[in-house]
Amino acid sequence: MNTDAVPQTLGALVASTLWLCSQAQDAQDPGSRIAQMVCSACHLVANGQPPPILNPPAPSFCEISNRASASAGSMKRFVMHPHGTGAENTKMPDPMLMNDQAVEVTRYVLGLKGHCHF
């Protein structure tokens, strides 16, 4: 076996794995997909998104993720029933998500904490 080729092959393997991971995160993370399809009309949900239609927009997901009060349980409850959890005055309509979708999108929002700038 040609041992000179090993580091090169490993390097290529690492590079392609990293690329695949970044694609998977962008395109296949269910929470990120739901955020982009369901929430982005009102919220900035990711870097580089054009301004939401809602004007003024709802708080960005970056801002929401960095709030001290942000927890998976309370956010999921809010997202499932914005008007039924003590936030009756909220202006957010019920996005009518299924339980799994609320879990995924909540995971996505909280995952932004500490490393987002929008």
Ligand code: HEC
């Ligand atoms: C039609 C517009 C609209 C859509 C669509 C929308 N939101 Fe909102 N959202 C709002 C507004 C407006 C607020 C601010 C509520 C307020 O100030 O009463 C808000 C607030 C929030 C909050 C913060 C609640 C708090 O504790 O202050 C979270 C979390 C949230 N939205 C998540 C989502 C998620 C997840 C989606 C997509 C599944 C989504 N929103 C879709 C308008 C929207």
